[in-house]
Amino acid sequence: MSMYFHLRAVPPSALRNSATWFQRLFEDDWDTVRERIGRHREEVLDKRYGEFELLYSGIPPNQAPDGPCTQVVLGGRPVTATDTSLPPFRLLTASQVTGVAGFLRAADFDGLWRHARVRLLQPYDVPDPEPEVRGLFAATHRDLTAFYTRTAEYGDAVVKWPVP
Template identity: 35%
Template sequence: MSIHMHMRAVAESEIRDDHTWLAAFMGEAWENYPDEHAGGIATAIDKVWGSVNDLYAAADVLDADAGRLWTLPIYGGRPVAHSADADPSNPPLGILEPSGVSQAAGFLASVSFDELWNVASAKPVWSGGDEAQVRREFLDHHRDLQGFYGRAAAAGHAVIRAVWA
């Protein structure tokens, strides 16, 4: 089974705080994902987004003043509740407002992936795979998130998050 966390940058003024509307918006964005990813306004992480979040949690060990900003790139923002008439099969959705996007971008720009990896590798963030290969995969996710959040913050955008199964 394929499952992804999909993130899409969008001007806050274009967002309707309505689960049904957001699910339709994100569904269309998912259909256009290759073009939107190439355009720098979307990114996705496959099944391992929880482990990517665990990698960022190592920032708490590295810097007592981290202020838990590491949660913003993966789980940041607020959930959008289903309306009473929403299709229950619609994905879980969340919105990270522009101020949170800026905080996430700042965290990602300032954190050292190597230091995170060294701290996190003391706790297995991978499950029995080749560590060098897993490290490359996580570094790719990190670089992608750095670019995505950096562009979104520079544009003053919010980020909508959906989980697709």
């Protein structure tokens, strides 16, 4: 079973501070979510989402000071799932989303890559993995920047959850 990290934009007026509501948000299909909250924007990272956290924070998750760079992937206020065996949800307020969007728009991808490059390439035991791996990270960086920028433009919050 592979874990995926889902990020969903939610208008603050539709947001409910309920783990049950958060769980339904991720269990429902896109059309149901769009119908319930009025629109739908989502980003999905594959099981390597921790590597993307490393790209932005520069150190392993949960060890960097809180701020826009550490909120891109795993950041946000934890909300315990109703089933405590599941990982907690993460909630970024609209204000935090605006900060993350600004960080990503201003971020120098080449600088981020240079800083984390050696550690990001370690898991890949193939000759010269850099072009392909760097391309993957660059594309995901563009996708995350677009997701957060659009979400900030709407003034929405973001709910995150690693789900199977």
